[in-house]
Amino acid sequence: MEIQKPYLLFLADAHDRLAAKVATGIRHWHPEYCVGQLRMEGCRVDCGLPDLDIAAARAMGAKTLVIGVANRGGVIADHWVEALRDALENGMDLAAGLHNRLSDVPVLKETADRLGRSLFDVRHTNAALPVGNGRKRVGKRLLPVGTDCSCGKMYTALAIEKAMLEQGKKATFRATGQTGILVSGAGISIDAVVADFIAGAVETLAPDNDPDHWDVIEGQGSLFHPSFAGVTLGLIHGAQPDALVLCHEPTRTAMRGVDYPLPGLAECMALNLQAARLTNPQARFAGISINSALMSGADALAYMAELETLYGLPVVDPFRQGVGRIIEQL
């Protein structure tokens, strides 16, 4: 799945930045992908891009309108459809990561079919995927793993890719979830593949490469999350990571969405390492990434210093300190 760039970011009538997190993510990580933003009446979010209508965006070369917002329920709202159809009529493809599919909206399907446009529903994959084979691939791979879901794995991976590229190293972010796919323009939403193919999907996503190239694979879930750990284990096995980075949000008191405590960091690292070593006996931890957004700067620094002493690994908040010290470990 490769989405054509550049993009026009559709902010619709989003009320806050959380609702527009896909758009803000693309703007933050890949401003060069974005020619502008399209906002409807009532929109209260600004990505800091030029406000363009569809004709103007097309004139500036926009190839895809990306739905950068999620409303309650994550559905395509009826009052968005006119703008989406207009984008198709003006020669753009559409991309979205919502629960329902662009291709399930009859007028969009019919218009796209008639004009030969593509509708990218990145949550869903139609690719014929292989079963994982476990064979060692050429090239290096890094995978963030987490104590929980939604604790900073995608941010960490994107920060590592960006810093490595800035240092002139060979690195490619490999998206495994819908936001990561829309941010990077390619990938497979592995929580949406058929269970038998989780590991095989990741093997396909991060194939053989140059010996000094790093695939920086987006992590998903947690081996300790009772809803999603199967996805995480298949991802680890398919990734066959050389380097793991533990991601953790220290203020959280329960696993996301369930009444379960978070695992201890040592226990979490031990189990992830055991899983990773099945398909790559050389796997090791290269660092710990802390999402300290809800802590004071002083508290965060003290906490991270303590972890460094305990685990003998670089501990950073990618947002506050960057990931340079983790990259030194690779």
Add this chain to the structure above:
Amino acid sequence: MEIQKPYLLFLADAHDRLAAKVATGIRHWHPEYCVGQLRMEGCRVDCGLPDLDIAAARAMGAKTLVIGVANRGGVIADHWVEALRDALENGMDLAAGLHNRLSDVPVLKETADRLGRSLFDVRHTNAALPVGNGRKRVGKRLLPVGTDCSCGKMYTALAIEKAMLEQGKKATFRATGQTGILVSGAGISIDAVVADFIAGAVETLAPDNDPDHWDVIEGQGSLFHPSFAGVTLGLIHGAQPDALVLCHEPTRTAMRGVDYPLPGLAECMALNLQAARLTNPQARFAGISINSALMSGADALAYMAELETLYGLPVVDPFRQGVGRIIEQL
């Protein structure tokens, strides 16, 4: 998914018992489900049931024709279609666990729709499944886990259900794969669900029950198999087993289909126990089930005696000794 009984077993033109393993499995575990068998010219397998044509089977009450064979590729052969349509026309449903779907054969789909018959493609589920919630359910659950795929987990589970029912205990086999579904008439093929729903599918399959009721859940894969371990982990978490049974085939030198060694039994039990205790801290091993079909009787007994000493658990081959000693542990 609940398939109407009794069945007419369709053996088609199967050349050997392996090709007819679904039919022989149903016949072995549930002879009371079977009114007869339907064999085409060239069939060399006999399940020991009356040979019936479709009209005769219908007259004896058959409600479903079950495709009990898999040819090379696991597809619905063109020369079977006439018999399958005839079954629909005579008032039977169809059930199959092949790769391609009954509903993808136009004449079968059209005939079933016209007559209001059901086509059960048990590899595929259309059910809307929930994400796992990890909440402790009432009732007891047993799950066989394996050092590898295809080492006796389904056989062990069916043997335990049967023996418990014969002892007047409350037990239900819960099928998680296509053969188990066809043998028992119900279940969810969990390797075919979307990855996010593995644990939730198993929670749905083995819901709250009487406090003294045992769900005997069919195991799948192995935590040490690089292709399928994600399915296994989600299954373990969703099952929240009180009792685990380790299944092992001692003569195997590599994991099925890949170039990986089998794990050691102690290592395998430790990792499965750690996984199970996430959703059920009371989980423990109740025994070891050895598939010794390829060993001599004397070798098998010596090997099992050695394991009993090492692990302090009952060790049986369900086919040779039955599973009574495992049930005593529950």
